[in-house]
Amino acid sequence: MKNKIVRIKDIAEKAEVSKGTVDRVLHNRGRVSEEAREKVLRIIQEMNYEPNLIARTLKSNKVYHMAAIIPDPLIDPYWEAPKSGLEKAEKELRHYGISVTSFIFNPYNVDSFLKKAKEATQSEPDGILLAPVFYREVLSFFAQWDLRRIPYVLFNTQIPDATPLSYIGQDSYQSGFLVAKLLTFGLPEPGTFLVAHVYEDIPNSAHLMKKEEGFRHYFVEKKLTDKYQVVRLELGNPDSGLFTEQLNKVRRQYPDLKGIFVTNSKAYEIAFYLEKHRTTDIKLIGYDLLPKNLYYLETGIINFLINQNPKGQGYWGIQQLTDFLVFKKEIQPIKYLPLDIITQENLSYYIDNEG
Amino acid sequence: MKNKIVRIKDIAEKAEVSKGTVDRVLHNRGRVSEEAREKVLRIIQEMNYEPNLIARTLKSNKVYHMAAIIPDPLIDPYWEAPKSGLEKAEKELRHYGISVTSFIFNPYNVDSFLKKAKEATQSEPDGILLAPVFYREVLSFFAQWDLRRIPYVLFNTQIPDATPLSYIGQDSYQSGFLVAKLLTFGLPEPGTFLVAHVYEDIPNSAHLMKKEEGFRHYFVEKKLTDKYQVVRLELGNPDSGLFTEQLNKVRRQYPDLKGIFVTNSKAYEIAFYLEKHRTTDIKLIGYDLLPKNLYYLETGIINFLINQNPKGQGYWGIQQLTDFLVFKKEIQPIKYLPLDIITQENLSYYIDNEG
DNA sequence: ATTTAAATTGTTTTCGACCACATTCTGGCC
DNA sequence: GGCCAGAATGTGGTCGAAAACAATTTAAAT
Numbered sequence: 001m002k003n004k005i006v007r008i009k010d011i012a013e014k015a016e017v018s019k020g021t022v023d024r025v026l027h028n029r030g031r032v033s034e035e036a037r038e039k040v041l042r043i044i045q046e047m048n049y050e051p052n053l054i055a056r057t058l059k060s061n062k063v064y065h066m067a068a069i070i071p072d073p074l075i076d077p078y079w080e081a082p083k084s085g086l087e088k089a090e091k092e093l094r095h096y097g098i099s100v101t102s103f104i105f106n107p108y109n110v111d112s113f114l115k116k117a118k119e120a121t122q123s124e125p126d127g128i129l130l131a132p133v134f135y136r137e138v139l140s141f142f143a144q145w146d147l148r149r150i151p152y153v154l155f156n157t158q159i160p161d162a163t164p165l166s167y168i169g170q171d172s173y174q175s176g177f178l179v180a181k182l183l184t185f186g187l188p189e190p191g192t193f194l195v196a197h198v199y200e201d202i203p204n205s206a207h208l209m210k211k212e213e214g215f216r217h218y219f220v221e222k223k224l225t226d227k228y229q230v231v232r233l234e235l236g237n238p239d240s241g242l243f244t245e246q247l248n249k250v251r252r253q254y255p256d257l258k259g260i261f262v263t264n265s266k267a268y269e270i271a272f273y274l275e276k277h278r279t280t281d282i283k284l285i286g287y288d289l290l291p292k293n294l295y296y297l298e299t300g301i302i303n304f305l306i307n308q309n310p311k312g313q314g315y316w317g318i319q320q321l322t323d324f325l326v327f328k329k330e331i332q333p334i335k336y337l338p339l340d341i342i343t344q345e346n347l348s349y350y351i352d353n354e355g
Numbered sequence: 356m357k358n359k360i361v362r363i364k365d366i367a368e369k370a371e372v373s374k375g376t377v378d379r380v381l382h383n384r385g386r387v388s389e390e391a392r393e394k395v396l397r398i399i400q401e402m403n404y405e406p407n408l409i410a411r412t413l414k415s416n417k418v419y420h421m422a423a424i425i426p427d428p429l430i431d432p433y434w435e436a437p438k439s440g441l442e443k444a445e446k447e448l449r450h451y452g453i454s455v456t457s458f459i460f461n462p463y464n465v466d467s468f469l470k471k472a473k474e475a476t477q478s479e480p481d482g483i484l485l486a487p488v489f490y491r492e493v494l495s496f497f498a499q500w501d502l503r504r505i506p507y508v509l510f511n512t513q514i515p516d517a518t519p520l521s522y523i524g525q526d527s528y529q530s531g532f533l534v535a536k537l538l539t540f541g542l543p544e545p546g547t548f549l550v551a552h553v554y555e556d557i558p559n560s561a562h563l564m565k566k567e568e569g570f571r572h573y574f575v576e577k578k579l580t581d582k583y584q585v586v587r588l589e590l591g592n593p594d595s596g597l598f599t600e601q602l603n604k605v606r607r608q609y610p611d612l613k614g615i616f617v618t619n620s621k622a623y624e625i626a627f628y629l630e631k632h633r634t635t636d637i638k639l640i641g642y643d644l645l646p647k648n649l650y651y652l653e654t655g656i657i658n659f660l661i662n663q664n665p666k667g668q669g670y671w672g673i674q675q676l677t678d679f680l681v682f683k684k685e686i687q688p689i690k691y692l693p694l695d696i697i698t699q700e701n702l703s704y705y706i707d708n709e710g
Numbered sequence: 711a712t713t714t715a716a717a718t719t720g721t722t723t724t725c726g727a728c729c730a731c732a733t734t735c736t737g738g739c740c
Numbered sequence: 741g742g743c744c745a746g747a748a749t750g751t752g753g754t755c756g757a758a759a760a761c762a763a764t765t766t767a768a769a770t
Contacts, residue, residue, distance in 0.1 A: 005449065007756060018720045023758065031717055052450050054413045055756035059725050061360075095360075095409050171704075178700035185658075186541030186638075283541075303540075338704035341696040345533035349526075349693035362726060373750045378728065386747055410726035413755050450756095 006047045014047070015040045026051070053327060063097045064325050066318065067125035069117055071107035071133060077290055078265045078310065079107075079131070082155065085314025086129065093318065096326050100318060101125070107133050117141050121150075127321040128152040129314070132159050135206060153320050155313040157207045166320045168313050168335045172207040175306055175339050176214030176261070179285050182304050182341065183259040184218075190227040191258030194250060198235045198266040208263045215261055229254075238269040247273050262286035267305070271296035289342065289351060297344055307340035307350055361402045369402070370395045381406075412681065418452045419680050421673065422480035424472055426462035426488060432645055433620045433665065434462075434486070437510065440669025441484065448673065451681050455673060456480070462488050463556075472496050476505075482676035483507035484669070487514050490561055508675050510668040512562045521675045523668050523690045527562040530661055530694050531569030531616070534640050537659050537696065538614040539573075545582040546613030549605060552589045553621040563618045570616055584609075593624040602628050614638035622660070626651035644697065644706060652699055662695035662705055 008026075012019040017036055024030040025040040032040075073080040083102065090100040103120040106112040113134050120128060121144060128145060132138040132154050142162050145152050151165040158167050183193060195212045202208065212232060219225050233250055236242050247270070251257060260282060262270055267286020274282060275296070285304045286293060296302040316335060323329040342350055363381075367374040372391055379385040380395040387395075428435040438457065445455040458475040461467040468489050475483060476499060483500060487493040487509055497517050500507050506520040513522055538548060550567050557563065567587060574580050588605055591597050602625070606612060615637060617625055622641020629637060630651070640659045641648060651657040671690060678684040697705055 005756095008758095009756080019757090020720055020759090021718085024719090027758085029759095031719095033718065036719085052413075052756050054409055054450050055725090056758075057725095058407075058409045058413050058727095059756080059758050061725060095407055174700065178698070181698060181700050188543060336704055338695070339701035340693070341698070341701065343533070343536060343696070345529065345536045346694035346696065349691055360726095363728090364726080374727090375729090375750055376748080379749090382728085384729095386749090388748060391748080407726050410755090411728075413757095414726080414728055416755060 005052070006049045007052070008049075011040065011043050011047060011049055015043045057096050057326060061097055063099055064126040064322070065123070066098065066100045066127045066129060066321055067103055067120040067123055068100055068129040068314075068317075069103045069105065069113075069120050070129075070131050070314075072104045076107055078288060081288075081310035082131065082314035082317075085311035085316075086318045087314075088311075089315045089318035089322075093322050093326075096322060098318065098322055098326070100129075110134055110137055113137060121145070121148075125150060127165075127325055129317040129321060130154055131156045132162075133157060133205075135159065138162075151321065151324055153317045155317050156308075156310070157205070158210075160206070164333075165324055166317075166331050166333055166335055168316050168320065169337060170306075170308055170339060171336050172210035173214035173217075176211035176216075176263075177218045178214075178339050178341070179211075179261050179304075179306065180215045180218030182285060183261065183283055184222075184224065184228065187258065189258075191256040192229045192231060192254040193258060194254070194260045195230060195232040196235055196260055196262045196270060197233070198262060198264060198269055199237055200234075200264060202234055211261075211263045228258075235269075238266070238272075243269070244273060251277075251279075257282055259283035259285070265290055265293065265308075267302055268292035268296055271301040274301055275299075289347070294347065294351075297342070297347065300344070303343070305342040307342050309337045309340065312337055360407070361404045362407070363404075366395065366398050366402060366404055370398045408682065412451050416452055418454055419481045419677070420478070421453065421455045421482045421484060421676055422458055422475040422478055423455055423484040423669075423672075424458045424460065424468075424475050425484075425486050425669075427459045431462055433643060436643075436665035437486065437669035437672075440666035440671075441673045442669075443666075444670045444673035444677075448677050448681075451677060453673065453677055453681070455484075465489055465492055468492060476500070476503075480505065482520075482680055484672040484676065485509055486511045487517075488512060488560070490514065493517075506676065506679055508672045510672050511663075511665070512560075513565075515561070519688075520679055521672075521686050521688055521690055523671050523675065524692060525661075525663055525694060526691050527565035528569035528572075531566035531571075531618075532573045533569075533694050533696070534566075534616050534659075534661065535570045535573030537640060538616065538638055539577075539579065539583065542613065544613075546611040547584045547586060547609040548613060549609070549615045550585060550587040551615055551617045551625060552587070553617060553619055553624055554590060554592055555619060557589055566616075566618045583613075590624075593621070593627075598624070599628060606632075606634075612637055614640070617641035620645055620648065620663075622657055623647035623651055626656045629656055630654075644702070649702065649706075652697070652702065655699070658698070660697040662697050664692045664695065667692055 008019045008022050012022045017040065021032060021036055022040055024032050025037050068086050070082060071079045073083055086100055090098055101123065103116040105116040114137060128150055130152055153166045153168060154164045155168040158169060158172065195215055197208055200208060216230050219228055219230060231254065233246060235246055260270055265288035267284060271284060274284065284302045286302060287306050287308055288310065289305060289307055293302060293305055297305055320331055324331050340350060363374045363377050367377045372395065376387055376391055377395055379387050380392050423441050425437060426434045428438055441455055445453055456478065458471040460471040469492060483505055485507055508521045508523060509519045510523040513524060550570055552563055555563060571585050574583055574585060586609065588601060590601055615625055620643035622639060626639060629639065639657045641657060642661050643663055643665060644660060648657060648660055652660055675686055679686050695705060
């Protein structure tokens with residue numbers, strides 16, 4: 001009953017070979033006779049051997065350098081969370097020889113991205129964690145890294161034509177689908193919904209389009225297209241007068257506006273507008289637990305937020321790279337994080353909690 | 356770049372003593388001259404030494420026996436998840452010398468619980484994980500364990516008069532509060548809500564009362580008591596005819612019944628009833644991602660489920676005990692798990708995912 | 711049959727913390 | 741000076757996996 005822990009030595013004894021031979025079989029190195037190989041493999045199966053990761057990492061105290069290429073949190077506060085997540089992972093994994101260097105670029109400036117991605121590549125890292133916000137520009141780097149056999153993990157934005165070690169983030173399509181459900185839940189009368197893209201480079205943001213697609217598809221699938229109408233709006237810089245004017249126009253044009261779906265983390269900009277215009281009958285759903293969003297969630301202007309768990313994305317990104325490089329585990333190519341539905345009432349359990 | 360990892364040997368060299376002396380200083384054992392002690396302590400500070408946990412746990416191959424006292428999954432399928440969670444933790448932590456023995460009792464039989472709890476205590480475990488479903492009976496065990504200095508972690512049910520190492524689970528009050536929000540979200544007309552306790556020993560289930568309390572309090576706090584009415588019902592064995600009769604009676608009595616809140620994982624029993632009676636205008640919210648619940652979530656009879664993350668509760672319970680016993684970490688006395696809101700559209704990301 | 715290279719298998723050290731054991735040092739006493 | 745207790749300090753083996761290194765066996769060539 002008491003399954004004692006099986007060591008290489010135990011296998012060696014049972015197979016009547018030396019531990020050197022077992023080691024060679026385990027790692028497919030050196031030369032081993034077919035006979036010995038089979039016997040050892042059989043006994044490994046039988047005894048259900050699992051290598052002791054503690055001992056393994058103690059021995060090979062190699063240092064793994066990882067490069068994290070992420071946008072500047074000072075420019076867009078959304079990126080604070082992934083950064084703190086990867087820092088948390090680095091701290092936990094330091095004893096496994098993990099060291100992370102951040103390369104921080106301006107998310108509104110392609111050249112800044114190119115420069116930092118180049119620097120990161122030149123630092124010859126053992127692994128790369130990347131938020132690929134510039135769809136077109138990132139492709140040539142993928143080619144380089146593939147060539148140099150540097151594993152890279154993407155997060156936040158899913159890129160169709162890439163074969164990263166892993167993608168970590170949400171299923172954008174499904175998240176739009178979910179938002180549609182929440183906005184229509186319990187609504188008796190027909191009306192109009194607005195999909196708002198706030199201050200984004202839309203052609204370069206495939207994931208935002210996926211969200212809209214999922215949103216719209218909900219109405220088709222549930223046969224609600226007669227009852228509800230969906231319109232879209234691309235909003236510019238929130239600090240400009242144009243922003244307000246665009247929203248005014250939409251409200252005039254669709255007096256039966258029932259809800260707004262903000263596809264990125266800037267729901268607070270719309271909430272600010274709604275508050276100023278004392279509009280309380282329009283439901284508002286957006287993404288991410290930024291302080292400004294939380295403020296409007298508390299006041300009730302934002303009804304729900306979808307938590308993209310950005311901290312977790314940074315954290316799991318480093319974890320995945322470590323699992324691959326250090327522990328040689330199988331990596332799932334897509335790690336979808338859950339679509340957490342956040343409201344005033346369950347908010348506190350998602351803040352500064354969870355890996 | 357001076358990130359070289361500091362070892363005991365490095366400190367010994369710098370302090371011009373042997374590593375034995377450094378060890379004695381670190382662990383306050385044996386005798387060390389005041390002079391040497393101070394010098395070593397100073398250098399430990401200077402070099403910012405942190406012991407290598409990997410090496411430490413490799414050496415000390417002590418085995419920690421943990422006892423998990425949990426209800427029988429064959430009697431109530433809810434308990435499968437915690438069991439699989441703690442098994443997952445055991446597997447991950449086996450190399451740290453963690454071994455878990457389960458003591459499984461019948462959740463509808465006090466004597467069975469007493470017997471198993473006694474057995475567990477007699478096995479002299481290094482730590483205990485417990486689902487304290489019998490409020491009164493468990494108290495004397497707490498006293499025993501406190502006396503014997505056996506750390507115990509509670510999960511699922513919070514017990515007011517206990518000082519466990521840690522409680523893991525949800526805030527029951529807040530979860531009822533959240534359900535009220537969801538049931539009333541977007542509802543224009545007034546109506547009645549039913550709090551249904553299905554087949555439970557209510558006086559002994561303080562956490563279910565907490566849920567009801569939170570639920571009712573929502574209406575008070577939001578000043579909705581004029582608009583909505585809340586009634587409660589304690590239902591017996593779902594297999595009996597009485598069960599159906601009770602529900603029939605409630606529906607006759609409150610024709611404006613708008614929603615039902617099932618306080619435990621047995622929402623599927625009510626869903627079965629609603630389906631049979633072709634009732635589609637009553638919203639239904641319950642707990643936990645049991646297969647039967649998921650079936651009715653898919654068909655739309657259950658609108659939302661609150662995920663209590665029972666697998667995570669088992670998992671984190673063992674993790675907390677390990678952090679305490681093996682890694683000597685500080686343990687937070689309450690670890691509230693998030694109140695995950697589950698609907699058809701985000702369900703898949705919560706199933707068989709996550710630790 | 712002897713030599714030799716190749717193929718196979720065995721042995722030993724290393725990683726860092728820990729701990730039992732061994733050794734050296736100090737001061738007090740005859 | 742010599743002896744000894746007790747205080748202070750040093751040494752070396754252990755954990756399991758890994759990998760460098762050493763030794764042995766096999767098969768082919770002369």
